[in-house]
Amino acid sequence: MEEKKWQAQILPLLPGYLRECLSGLPEQVAEKLEEIRLRAGQPLILQAGSEEKFAGPRGIAESPRDAYRVTVKDLHDILLVMTDFSLYARDEELRRGYLSLPGGHRAGFAGRVIGEGGEVRLLREISGIAIRIAREIKGAAEPLLPHVYCFQEKRVRHTLLVSAPQAGKTTMVRDLARLLSDGDPGRGRPGCKVGIVDERSEIAGCYRGEPQLDVGMRSDVLDGCPKALGMMMLVRSMSPQVVVTDELGRAEDARAVEEVINTGASVLATAHGQNVRELIRRPSLAYLLRNNFFERLIVLSRRQGPGTVEKVYAGEFMQKMLFTEEEPDAG
Numbered sequence: 001m002e003e004k005k006w007q008a009q010i011l012p013l014l015p016g017y018l019r020e021c022l023s024g025l026p027e028q029v030a031e032k033l034e035e036i037r038l039r040a041g042q043p044l045i046l047q048a049g050s051e052e053k054f055a056g057p058r059g060i061a062e063s064p065r066d067a068y069r070v071t072v073k074d075l076h077d078i079l080l081v082m083t084d085f086s087l088y089a090r091d092e093e094l095r096r097g098y099l100s101l102p103g104g105h106r107a108g109f110a111g112r113v114i115g116e117g118g119e120v121r122l123l124r125e126i127s128g129i130a131i132r133i134a135r136e137i138k139g140a141a142e143p144l145l146p147h148v149y150c151f152q153e154k155r156v157r158h159t160l161l162v163s164a165p166q167a168g169k170t171t172m173v174r175d176l177a178r179l180l181s182d183g184d185p186g187r188g189r190p191g192c193k194v195g196i197v198d199e200r201s202e203i204a205g206c207y208r209g210e211p212q213l214d215v216g217m218r219s220d221v222l223d224g225c226p227k228a229l230g231m232m233m234l235v236r237s238m239s240p241q242v243v244v245t246d247e248l249g250r251a252e253d254a255r256a257v258e259e260v261i262n263t264g265a266s267v268l269a270t271a272h273g274q275n276v277r278e279l280i281r282r283p284s285l286a287y288l289l290r291n292n293f294f295e296r297l298i299v300l301s302r303r304q305g306p307g308t309v310e311k312v313y314a315g316e317f318m319q320k321m322l323f324t325e326e327e328p329d330a331g
Contacts, residue, residue: 036130104204107129136213137171156266158266167308177215193240197245227245275299
């Protein structure tokens with residue numbers, strides 16, 4: 001089997017035994033792989049689509065006892081390679097609990113937190129690593145364009161994508177950024193200047209400042225920057241027509257969204273939630289929704305695979321749902 005792109009980028013970061021376990025995966029598992037979970041003293045666990053798999057020296061293991069047991073030394077060796085043997089050089093990322101990797105992949109970390117003044121100063125004695133496999137699905141967001149882009153007014157509507165974790169909202173917002181940035185002049189849709197605030201390096205997957213994933217020719221990325229700060233920085237410095245960001249939720253995020261909209265730029269963002277009812281229990285998101293800052297609200301799920309569009313709310317349908325106990329049909 002020809003080596004997959006993620007394997008060429010991830011396997012060199014792993015010790016020999018782990019590399020052996022993952023290099024022999026069946027093609028159907030390798031193609032769907034989303035996460036590699038490594039916990040000290042625990043079996044090696046893979047998330048492939050909706051299925052959880054255990055991995056061992058012969059590939060997929062039948063049970064946890066047949067799987068490879070991850071050691072503390074494995075975790076330490078992986079961390080050293082991922083940081084180019086210089087933990088200090090990437091301490092800022094580690095304090096946030098993750099590292100960006102070549103190819104747009106990323107690794108999240110659990111371990112001993114050393115704090116100071118209510119802030120995380122260091123993350124040491126790593127006990128767990130979650131390697132998230134980045135997947136570009138170009139064209140995935142094309143069905144959303146009629147909802148997001150207003151062809152009559154030649155502008156992007158203020159849009160919020162909503163889903164539970166790992167249900168495709170980041171994949172969809174990334175592809176929308178690419179589609180809006182590149183444009184399609186032949187179909188009457190010119191390209192837009194897009195500013196992306198990528199606080200956790202998930203949208204553009206920047207590695208050493210360079211996007212590893214395609215976000216379009218007219219996109220500018222602020223990588224690792226807090227959302228609220230980054231949105232205003234982009235408006236002041238890069239004059240974007242569209243500001244894109246992921247996982248709104250804090251009060252300062254809501255204030256920044258309001259400020260960006262008042263400058264005339266469009267906002268395309270995501271938020272965690274199974275449905276809109278969950279969103280309006282969070283004061284900052286409820287404020288944005290009840291005050292009509294978003295023109296479209298798109299709910300995604302994994303029902304038929306990540307990125308399944310469950311409902312699209314607009315105008316009166318959105319307001320009816322927000323202000324009553326009814327769940328109207330989506331418009």
